[in-house]
Amino acid sequence: MASVSEFYAGKCVLITGATGFMGKVLVEKLLRSCPEVKALYLLIRTKQGQSSQQRIHTMLQSKLFDRLREENPDFHKRIIPVSSELTQPGLALSDEDVQTLTQSVHIIFHCAATIRFDEPLKHALQLNVIATQQLLCLAQQMQQLHAFIHISTAYANCNRRHIDEVIYPPPVEPGKLIHSLEWMDDAIVHDLTPRLIGDWPNTYTYTKALAECVVQQESGKLNIGIIRPSIVGASWQEPFPGWIDNFNGPSGVFIAAGKGILRTMRASNDAVADLIPVDVVINLTLAAGWYTAVHRPKSAMVYNCTTGGINPFHWGEIEHHVMLTFKRNPLEQAFRRPNANITSNYLIYQYWILVSHKFPALLYDLFLRLSGQKPQMMRIFNRLHKAIGLLEYFSSQDWEWNSDNMNMLMNQLSTEDRKVFNFDVRQLNWPEYIESYCIGTKKYVLNEDMADIPAARQHLRKLRNIRYTFNTVLLVFIWRVFIARSQMARNIWYFVVSLCFKFLSYFRASSTLTK
Ligand SMILES: CCCCCCCCCCCCCCCCCCCC(=O)SCCNC(=O)CCNC(=O)[C@H](O)C(C)(C)COP(=O)(O)OP(=O)(O)OC[C@H]1O[C@@H](n2cnc3c(N)ncnc32)[C@H](O)[C@@H]1OP(=O)(O)O
Ligand SMILES: NC(=O)C1=CN([C@@H]2O[C@H](COP(=O)(O)OP(=O)(O)OC[C@H]3O[C@@H](n4cnc5c(N)ncnc54)[C@H](OP(=O)(O)O)[C@@H]3O)[C@@H](O)[C@H]2O)C=CC1
Helix, strand or coil: CCCHHHHCCCCCCEEEEECCCCHHHHHHHHHHHHEEEEEEEEEECCEEEECHHHHHHHHHHHHHHHHHHHHCCCCCHHHHEEEEECHHHHHCCCCHHHHHHHHHHHHHEEEECCCCCCCCCCHHHHHHHHHHHHHHHHCCCCCCCEEEEEEEEEECCCCCECCCCCCCCCCCCHHHHHHHHHHCCHHHHCCCCHHHCCCCHHHHHHHHHHHHHHHCCCCCCCCCEEEEECEEEECCCCCCCCCCCCCCCCHHHHHHHHHCCEEEEEEECCCCEEEHHHHHHHHHHHHHHHHHCCCCCCCCCCCCECCCCCCCCCCCHHHHHHHHHHHHHCCCCCCCCCCCCCEECHHHHHHHHHHHHHHHHHHHHHHHHHCCCCCCCCHHHHHHHHHHHHHHHHHCCCEEEEEEEHHHHHCEEEEEEHCCCCCHHHHHHHHHHHHHHHHHHHHHHCCHHHHHHHHHHHHHHHHHHHHHHHHHHHHHHHHHHHHHHHHHHHHHHHHHHHHHHHHHHHHHHHHHHHH
């Protein structure tokens, strides 16, 4: 049987969402590990005045492609950008492009989606469900298509505790919802959203559940694979450890904690933190493309791509390793020294929000006002609170995913493919991974130079001295106010001072005697 890279040789691959976090890693890995692949058709919309060609050109300059550029400088020749706005009828493809795609594409990887938790339902439905439906419709017309791989999420069924590798019945018939929302204006949909999404925490997970159902309904004779990654984090090994380029999921939390802004968050210490490195997800996705095309399973195969059941790690442990890493490798211009704690107790959480977030923000904004600058800290904290509020659902509980298909797929690979397309998360060393993840946020998200770490450490020492001074002044001030008002406080104060004095005299006398 052909190996994975032999299978992709001479094949034309269509990818949506190629400019996104996972899409980029997919493009890079496909070109690097399957160098004989014929062409990658990337469906890209124009954005901020940039055409799809210009956007690809910019994307390929990024550090992510450094290794590939070195190994194969001509790699870009296999990339064919196709202008497409997925929320438009017919995916806004030109007739010419439809013809090319239907004649030549062999495998589709559908990654595009809106992953915002606060996306208005109509838009989330348009992109995550209707666009998927349209892409499947296009796929049905493709003459040589071997496999359609849909990227879903492990949280599409987060209303359940135990999640098998099956497509569950949808919360509502997708077609009916699409028709009902068509005539409603945005305000009505907004008011109805909580009722519609029911047990789901946001429009993202809800529409991803509907999308899976659409994939099943519209699959016809297509060979379908559905990949359900959990919380996708920085790369573990490839193209280099720690690569990450966004603030989504835990990355923003790590950065905010490293900068000393975030001091507390609601999460359960003992809940499993189901992070999965992006390169693991992409390796599994490519292997699933191969398996689906070669074995043509009768019904859609679902792959829960998670770590919790195989190599569990908990939020409490993540907190410990994140703090350790940022103390050793501080971020530049930190607001305060990194010191964050997670708690599942609502009252304790509110207390720390007040004392460690709001109070310092107020003080800092006061300082900014007094020095003639625009206050900004309270605004930053309000946004941070909104973001961590949206993540809380995922960090405060855990789920149990069955990953039999992931294990089955691994057993189907040759020894060589298991190395090249490694998704064996038993080998993942969590403390090492979390360290390289945090360093990755510093290097690739914040573009900070590792050579500037001594200066960042110096800045932390300065912040520590400011804190000591501030605390001492505050203590003396409070005590002075207290002493002025209470006879008992004065008596305690005189007692403590005389005790110290006596101790000092005794210490001096005994040291003179011993000389
Ligand atoms: C206490 C420390 C120790 C840590 C241990 C505990 C950690 C617990 C972490 C728990 C994490 C749990 C994560 C669970 C996620 C599971 C979900 C399922 C997985 C998936 O299937 S999909 C991926 C998940 N999707 C997301 O993560 C998207 C979530 N984001 C949003 O919905 C929106 O961004 C949000 C939060 C509503 C904010 O919207 P808005 O205010 O409109 O801001 P923008 O998004 O437009 O961003 C503007 C600007 O700010 C940057 N940004 C975004 N987020 C952050 C952040 N957290 N910190 C700093 N900066 C951030 C963003 O990049 C934009 O910058 P520009 O330069 O582009 O303007
Ligand atoms: N990140 C994670 O933690 C997880 C992600 N997933 C799933 O993985 C997939 C990829 O996620 P991720 O890479 O993180 O997401 P990103 O937000 O990074 O990327 C989304 C991609 O979709 C494209 N896109 C969005 N809207 C349109 C549109 N109207 N027309 C054309 N293209 C569009 C974006 O293009 P543009 O650059 O033009 O905006 C971008 O390329 C998604 O299906 C998501 O549900 C699943 C589990 C976890």
